[in-house]
Amino acid sequence: MGIWDRLVRQATKSRQIPPQREQAVPKKRERGDPLEIGQATDIGKARSANEDAFLTLKSLIGIEPEPLPVGLLIIADGMGGHVKGKEASSTAIRVSSSVIVREILLPLLSSERTVAGSRPVQEVLTEAITAANHAISQLEGDPGTTLTSVLVMGHSAYVAHVGDTRVYYLHHGELRQITQDHSLVERLVELGEISAAEAQEHPQRSFLYRAVGQGTELDVDTHFLRLQEDSYLLLCSDGLWNQVPEKEMVEVIADSLSPQEACGRLIDRANDRGGEDNITLVVARVNY
Amino acid sequence: MPPSEGRKGLLHRIKVAQPSQETSEEPSRESLETERPPGLPPLRGSVPPTDQGASGLSGHVRSEDEFLSPGDTLQDRYEIRKFISKGGMGAVYLARDTRFPKVEKLVAVKEMIRTIRDSVTSRISLETFEREANIVASLNHSAIPKVFDYFHHERRVYLVLEYIEGTDLESLLTEMDYPLPKERVVDWAIQTCDVLSYLHNHKPNPIVFRDMKPSNIMLRHDGSIVLIDFGIAKIFHEGKRGTMIGTEGYSPPEQYRGISEPRGDIYALGATLHHLLTRRDPRKEPPFTFNDHPISAFNPSVTAELQAILSRALAYEMEDRYPSAHEMKLDLLKVARASDRPPSAIISQVSSGSDEREPTWYFTCEDEIRTTPVVYEHGVYFGAYDNSLYSLEAATGKERWKYSTDGGIVSSPCVWNETVFFGSEDQILYAVYVRTGRIVWTCPTNGRIRSSPKPEYDHIFFGSDDHHLYAVSAKSGQELWRFDAEAPIRSSPAIAGEYIIFGCDDGAVYALDVQSGELRWKYQTGRAVQSSPTVAHDMAYVGSGDSSLYALDLENGWPLWRYRTKGRVISSPVVSGNMIFFGSNDHHVYAADARTGALVWKYATKGPVVSSPQVHNEAVYIGSADGHLYSLAAKTGNLLWRFETGGPITGSPAVSGAMVYVGSADHTMYAFPTEPAD
DSSP, X not given: OHHHHHHHHOSOOSTTSOOOOOOOOOOSSOSOOSEEEEEXXXXXXXXXXXXXXXXXXEEEEOOSSOOEEEEEEEEEEEXXXXXXXXXXXXXXXXXXXXXXXXXXXXXXXXXXXXXXXXXXXXXXXXXXXXXXXXXXXXXXXXXXXXXXXXXXXXXXXXXXXXXXXXXXXXXXXXXXXXXXXXXXXXXXXXXXXXXXHHHHHXXXXXXXXXXXXXXXXXXXXXXXXXXXXXXXXXXXXXXXXXXXXXXXXXHHHHHSSSHHHHHHHHHHHHHHTTOOSOXXXXXXXXXX | OOOOOSOOOBTTXXXXXXXXXXXXXXXXXXXHHSSSOTTOOOOOSSSXXXXXXXXXXXXXXXXXXXXXXXXXXXXXXXXXXXXXXXXXXXXXEEEEETTSTTSOOEEEEEEEEOOSSOHHHXXXXXXXXXXXXXXXXXXXXXXXXXXXXXXXXXXXXXXEEEOOOEEXXXXXXXXXXXXXXXXXXXXXXXXXXXXXXXXHTOXXXXXXXXXXXXXXXXXXTTSOEEEOOOTTOEEXXXXXXXXXXXXXXXXXXXXXXXXXXXXXXXXXXHHHHHHHXXXXXXXXXXTTOXXXXXXXXXXXXXXXXXXXXHHHHTOSSGGGSOSSHHHHHHHHHHHHHHTTSOOOOSSOOOOSSOSBOXXXXXXXXXXXXXSOOEEETTEEEEEOTTSEEEEEETTTOOEEEEEEOSSOOOSOOEEETTEEEEEOTTSEEEEEETTTOOEEEEEEOSSOOOXXXXXXXXXXXXXXXXXXXEEEETTTOOEEEEEEOSSOOOSOOEEETTEEEEEOTTSEEEEEETTTOOEEEEEEOSSOOOSOOEEETTEEEEXXXXXXEEEEXXXXXXXXXXXXXXXXXXXXXXXXXXXXXXXXXXXXXXXXXXXXXXXXXXEEXXXXXXXXXXXXXXXXXXXXXXXXXXXXXXXXXXXXXXXXXXXXXXXXXXXXXXXXXXXXXXXXXXXXXXXOOO
16 A cells, blocks of 8 residues: 555654655656547448538646646437438537537636536536437428537546447457447347347348437436546447447557547548448547 | 448438338338338327328328318218328328218228339238228227228228227327326226237237337227227238338337237237336337336336236236236236225335334433444444443344443444444544453544544544544544534545545535545535445445435546435435435435436335435345334335334444344334344
């Protein structure tokens, strides 16, 4: 117990002389960007329009001793055909991000570091998605969209999600899917009714039982994870995960010099394999 | 298989598809992509359906003259009165049969338009339409619409049916804001089992309805029900597999493998009833998750018996369901009779034998016991309001020693390294030798101590009414640091890694660096925090006087979620697996999902629940100010057993070995066996 070894060496019990911290172990990397974000979208090879949309927002509050990285990553995969799908996904992105910025990021910027914000994060993220749901329901036609958002604050990542766009977490070479697809086929695989291979070809594979813009009540999934140093967050639409096997995703990310490069290369891989849908992804590297 | 051409489909809304999609896909996919089978709009007696999305898969625009208008007459006999609803391939109209000139005989005319564009699709739609006609024509039951006529005219086909006046159950549910009364739902279920029985016992072959759901059950004004839309009903031939159709959400799992059997209708009926009783639309939930949550969480009026019926109907495997609609009906009749007695919704199952349990021993002292006992190596230690700390023999309750202070003890003791630590209202923290009760050291403060000390890293951490949180050496009592929170601290601290978390009477939850006492973060709630935090899953959970239970991010104090109760939360939460348990002054014991704050169950006692729960072997032990110690099943909240003491229980139980110990304001410490005595 290192803490208590230091304790024994401590001269006085009073708070006025804080115990000496050990010298920080010098980092392998140079002073780089604590939270590096790459993002990209591509129409793919089979579709006539790109109905995906995304948003990335990053801020670094550079206060010693530790700067606080803050990031907002959102992707949306629209449906409804051509213009409608795009309208749905971009509305979702704009409406949900403005709620999050207003209710979490602004208070974060305006108060002291040690004072925690007052509204529960999951409530705000859920409210952001239900606001998007409401806005899209007002649009003409019958458009819908998936919506997957991640808020990063220091070492905490808060996820709110609807649909089959995914969040993965990559650490120590292990890729873990954080979100659950709200697709019929996913449930059938889970229950052992069909195999994962059958799922790839299943005629109802793009059927969702939950999407944004469909009606009044919407159940939003939330997740919370602790981020470790040297790890990655990956958000992507099914245009990526349906085409590129997970092993390859890990290789490309680990192999690339930057998250932005990884994004470009993964899009190429998806297109090489047919590019049957729009491809959108965001890769964030945690360097702190 | 070709790549999925279409956009993503929403299972319960129709997607606007490309016109070419219709022709390029096989019938099985086609029928899945529409909410209703092709060519068969729902037969409704009411105004156009609430679900606007059910417009079928054709993307082409229909012109006005494709529909019949009021006044048009078919076959020189059926005079169209009004349009009722439209489907993808045709419409349903209300008409008058003029063959009976002196009376107003109203009928429903179902129309199917044969499109020229794709003859394959058209032929299949026609066959489906004819199949419905043939099936329904051969049936004779009061809950099935009668068929009167069937004919071709120009490029269209018509089915003339009995006009059912009423509302379908889906529309009814939408109109009402609350769950439908369970007695009515049970009554409709009994009627539906009747008609299913009739269909399943049809000779020569059973008929499987295949599309059981609220929108296909019409409720007449006299309370009788009618099953409508036989479009995809099918004559059942054992062993033959068909295509995958039906409505997602209500369809049984085996229907996805093309198996349609009478027991599939039972599953779908279970799904329908589940929807009506909980208001949760299965098309919007992950498929096949009906049995994941107890129904009583959504509708407390549902008894255990009714829940059991639905669970059996909704069994995943066919063999586990009711073998026939008749058997399900028998169970439903029992429930219908039983509902004359007032139901006790939440106290549902009681394990065999009585629900009371007798203590193994009990020990009485001179004043209230408000604190939680601690068990250490065959000894039970607890404080009482008579100023003493007691040490008893755990197996027998015999007193070993007691230590007297000058103030009441409401702080719970802790044990470390053969030493018992506890605080007293005489403002002093005591360290006393476990075996003999001999004093080891004392630490005076300037306020009463009601917070319970916690041992960690060879130090003792505790709060005092003098506004400070103290960190003192466990061996010597020497102070390491103290933190000034500027208001009394009655909550007990929790230590996790580098953090020490505690609540304060000023409503804030503090996180300090455990080594230095420096502030890391602070979260402000609305009222005093006297609940003690618990740390799990990288979160700090704590209740507040503002009636909420909070889940705070351990690193920065940001609240992840909050669960609101109707009374102050003084009880300290306990996490076991993915569930979190806690009590509220609103008399309830709550169980929620620790990651999202979603309620799993709640149990009503008759007094404020200030006590904190203990979880052991799938059972939750907790005391209430109503004087009872409760043992509830951790997964469902069902009562396992309880015991009534002579006064409120404000301390928490302690579980060790095969015993549970709890103190009461009736001056007594009790010990119970965790397993029933043989």
